[in-house]
Amino acid sequence: MWPPSIELAMTDPSPDALFDEAIEAIQSTISEEDRRTFCHHADITSLVEDLRSICASNQQEHQRLVTCSMKIALFSRSFAPYFDTVGKFDQVRPHWLGWFWGCIGLVFKVGSNHVLFLEKITDMFEAVAHVLPQYRRFNESTQRRSGGKQDHRLTSLMSYVYADIIQFCLDLYRIFTRGSQGAKLRHRVSSFSAVLWRPLDSRFAQLEKRLSLHRKWFEGEKEIQNLDLLAQHRKDYLDFLNTQTEVNGEVEAERMSRRLRRVDKVKAWLSNCCAYRDVYEHRIRQRHPNSCAWFLDTPKYCKWKNTPFDGRLANDTDNLQTSWHERILFIQAKPGFGKTFLAGQVIDDLTTGAEDLNISDEPPTIAFFHFNAAHVYCTHPNDAFRAIAVQLVHTHRHDRATLDALALLMRKTTGQGKASSDEVLAVCSLLLRQHSTFLVIDGIDECSDTNLFLTTLPELCRKSDTRVLLFSRPNIEIPSTYQKWASDSPHIVALGETQNAADIDSYMTENLNRLADQGFFGISMDRSLINQVSGRSNGVFLWASLLLKYLQSPGLSSEERRSALEQAHLLEGLEALYRGILTMLDRRNEREKRVAIDVFRWLSLSIRRLCIAGMQAALAITPGQPTTSDQYLSNFAESIPHLTGGLVEVTDCSVQFTHRSVKEYLQSPEFQDSDFSLFDESTMHAHLAARCISFLANDVPKRPLHRLQPYVRPTTPRATGSGTSFRTERSGDSGYKSMSSASDTDGVATESSRTTPTCFDDDIPFLRYSSLCWPVHLTRALSNPRPRLDPTVHSNTSPFLRTPWLPALSQFLTDRTAVTAWVEASWRYSLPPNISRLIPLLLIIKSEIPPATVGGRELRWVVNGLRQLSDALNELKGDYGTTLRDNPSLIWQWNIQAATEEAFWPVWDERRGRVHRA
Structure with a gap:
């Protein structure tokens, strides 16, 4: 038998206050689209049917979703008798049930596109189910109070559980939606102050503690018969619920430190290699001033960049599923055009201008990747997605929704040291959903599995409003999924030689005049040749760059350099220029020639990429003899480009071919008779x-x-x-x-x-x-x-x-x-x-x-x-x-x-x- 009513002063005399406040919080938090489609479930039967329908609509993840729905059903069956218990003290309003079960269903719905995270969430609901009191057993063992007397104070105490779980659901909902701030329930306001904010796992631990105290209070109400003890028991419970967390600077600093350690742990788990950054930074240093600026005025790029990010559309999953084609832009040009330089210019443009774009509520994020066949960790599609995931985690390491997502991610991890490809995609998918983002991907023709990359990318774009810029050669095969009826997708910007002609002319003119001033061409240089030479590039920036390196080679006399300018047509085209460079290298002494041959071989056929120190040691080896210090190349970073005629370059952390086409030429059958050939x-x-x-x-x-x-x-x-x-x-x-x-x-x-x-x-x-x-x-x-x-x-x-x-x-x-x-x-x-x-x-x-x-x-x-x-x-x-x-x-x-x-x-x-x- 439930004990007699006890007079107990409440901070809020209204028994409906927290129920109504929780419902108001739902209404102010969820998006307009979710309010429009919100399902008010009258009971768990209706909720379970809705869950089944969601599971059936996603055949790819059907089994995992079914498992998740079973855990939600377990929680629902454990909590459903709660409303019968409340009904013994007060009249239960139907909308309390409708909003509560609807909120549970909404969390499942928005999480169903991110199953890895939903699995963690349903584990938490399962844990809550085991903490809740045995409401059903109490309902079966008690009768309604005599005369049907209501006890509003007990109703108010019971309402805290309802509000706590609603608050928990709204916290989860915010992880999967953008721009959803919502209202904080007054009974938990101390837990959400800016100073005392905690990540989700900490708040969930607090929820479990509150529910454990609720269970202890609930079971004590049935056992304690002494009215004074009962009054004190209720007061202690209420005092705990209303305890204000004290601000402690040292404690908060330790919490922040733990959050950052978790971010580092997640980044290590994603296991990204930063070699792609080496490519970006090296090309930035090489880029000629004021070059590539013309691309920023390209109409399709301007439209892609300046279209506002619409928060309402970002949360409209149906719209995202159908409009993703419009957000992907292919930039294509022939080998050597300078696409990597353009990609670097775009990254800088988006990064420096993000604050001024005024196209979203928060400055959009920029993440990038450079595929590079010369780097073992820059070739597989998974390498790109790992790099993007790490960048997103790092950029948003102070964002609350992201920190909550990371807390979910690290909850009861399997202990594996490295995330699987599916887990990496799950992280990318959710963080792109949370934040408006530009992705810039360069060199997709150097990806080891271009088809896999291009078929995986839409999976991310269908779940977020991410915009993607893809740089490649024109010969890649774009999957048919990129085609859309009655539209010009896939959207391709084909770049031609006239578009970068001015950049190449400026670059060549400036550098050739500098060489002429320094006497590289002797004293009788006809400078009218300079303007003629730049026209031989045919839009290939690489050709212009390598020609300048060729002309600066100490293996050429001033007469040979001047002759090269006068007969530039003989070097026109990359293959002709490569042939000329290798002919020059073939005239060098045996030691220099052997180093060049070895460099080409190590770069082309090494089992794993050599670090710079390892490459130095490898090049010093003479088979059958101990290596001495004088066999090591001095000034390695400058010696390698010199000894290879500019065909190989040294970055901060690697040695690599200047361009992929160099390796392709050395491996070609037409070149197999040369000592430099890589054909055999x-x-x-x-x-x-x-x-x-x-x-x-x-x-x-x-x-x-x-x-x-x-x-x-x-x-x-x-x-x-x-x-x-x-x-x-x-x-x-x-x-x-x-x-x-x-x-x-x-x-x-x-x-x-x-x-x-x-x-x-x-x-x-x-x-x-x-x-x-x-x-x-x-x-x-x-x-x-x-x-x-x-x-x-x-x-x-x-x-x-x-x-x-x-x-x-x-x-x-x-x-x-x-x-x-x-x-x-x-x-x-x-x-x-x-x-x-x-x-x-x-x-x-x-x-x-x-x-x-x-x-x-x-x-x-x-x-x-x-x-x-x-x-x-x-x-x-x-x-x-x-x-x-x-x-x-x-x-x-x-x-x-x-x-x-x-x-x-x-x-x-x-x-x-x-x-x-x-």
Whole structure:
């Protein structure tokens, strides 16, 4: 039996106050479109039917939505008896139910386009269901008060739960809509002051605490019979509900610090590589003053940029679904036109002018990406979406709706270190929905899967009013989904050579006159040639830039430079200019020519991109010889463009071809007879393998890479399968796993995968690459070998012409300390060495080389040596794999030697600093 009524002073005497205030908050928060379509559900049966209808309308996410709807139904069944309980003390107004269940349904509806976040939300509703009191059990065990006497005070106390959950729903609603501020309920106003604002997870914890106190009060009302205790019990509950949170500067500073740490955690989880920024910043520094400004006046660009962002349309999901074509603009021009420079100009224009655009309530956000085939992390569609997601998270790191979304995102995470592609898209989709945004994407023709990118992009544009600018060559295939009946979509701006002619003329005239003033063309320069030369560019800014670099090459005399201007028609077109540059490089001394050849090979065929320090080390290697300091290039950033005739450039963090077309030309069949050709990839891989192996044999210290650690018996065995294998693009690479089936995984293990915190390779920047990649290069060299050479024709050539890696590999296998250092390095990179696939390939080569020749005898010895090494590696992994994963230095200790046959591995005497001698 419910206890007798107790007189208790209330801050608000009206029992309906919070119910009505909650409804007013709903009305003032939701958008005009949502008010128009709002469903007032009289009961949970109507609500559940609405949820089913929403699930059925989204076949792609149907099963996930059904699971979410089941959790909402669980909450609804737990809360529905609440209204019967309130009805025992007061008359329940029908609109209380209609707005409440309608608000629950609205949250599900707006969240259904962002299922990842909706799943987190329905988990929270499920948690609330378990905190609520057992209203149904109370209703079944009590009878209505005698005489039907109403108790408005109890109704008021019960109304706090209604208001709390409505407030929670409105907080969730704001995450999925733009510009929705709404009203804050007076009973919770302290929690929403500007100073004391907390992210969603903190507010949800507070909600759970309030509901727990409500449950304690509710159950106490049934148990306490002493009227004084009952009065105090109610007063304590009411005091808690009305407690004002004190302002504490230190506490608030700590909260802000936690928020920023969460932002950093999310950015790390999204796992974006910033190489695309390197492209942008490098091109900005190269851009000629006042160039590209003409594009900003292009009519289609002006319309795309200046059309106002309409908050009402941004929340109209039906309109977004049908109008997305109008917000995507393709900018197309031929190779070398200067599209990346234009993209940089657009990014700067949008960034600097965002405050003055006056096209939205808040300045629009700008996010960008540059696809670049030269960067391993700038090629896949997922790379672009990760970069965009990180930019959006960082830009809006102080926005409340975004912070709430991040709080949802990090709620009960699966613990995976990297977001999947679906999760990345979910983050992009929601943050683009929250904020008006411009996206600028350059080089989509360099994307590894252009079709995937262009079919995924509309998924974002259908859920937000995002505007996208796409720069590419004209030859990309635009999916048919971009076509719209009775419109000119896809919207394409085709740029021609007349549009950038003035920029090129200004650039060429200024720089050629400067060169003439500096005497590059001798004393008898006819400056009328300058105006004629700029007209040869045919709208290709790259041609103009490379011609200037060519003319400044120290390999040309002043007469040759002047002749080049006089006969500029012979260099007209990129291919003709490339041919001229490479002809000039071919006349250089052997050392300079070899560096240029090696640069081209490393940039074109490296398994993973080399850092600048790694590239410096790689270029200094002479196979079969230790590398000395004088073999390193001085002033590397300036030397590389000079040695390659401007075909390669050095940015702040990478070495790359000046343009994608350079690599395409070097790989073309027409150029295969040149020493600079990249057409025969097998031969190129053979030379790169030779350099990697030579580095391991001659330049890596022949001693432990880290201080020896004592053996510790493992407590539990751990699998040492190939799951941590080095990932390459081809399944046939020696002993390593292909990443062709795992586009969401990095091409290489991250630095965090090392088993020791000490950076043992800081002074050996090429160690990681050479250790992990020499078997891959050698496998690719052997998989598609060149046709057998006629010994009568090539009798005077090197015996290792077909096998340039053979002398280095023979030297490497002969030195057990070098081999052991390589094995230790591989284990320290958490990628156990595996050379099993090399041996069958070598046997094929062995059968083709006469055994009596120098090469044949050497190859026979190498095959036997590799077999022995492979057996030792397999034995090592099988017996000591788990222990070596934790302590790679054991490879140098007695424990390993005692466990393996024939004492294959040397033992290091750390006290004497040398290998132990028996």
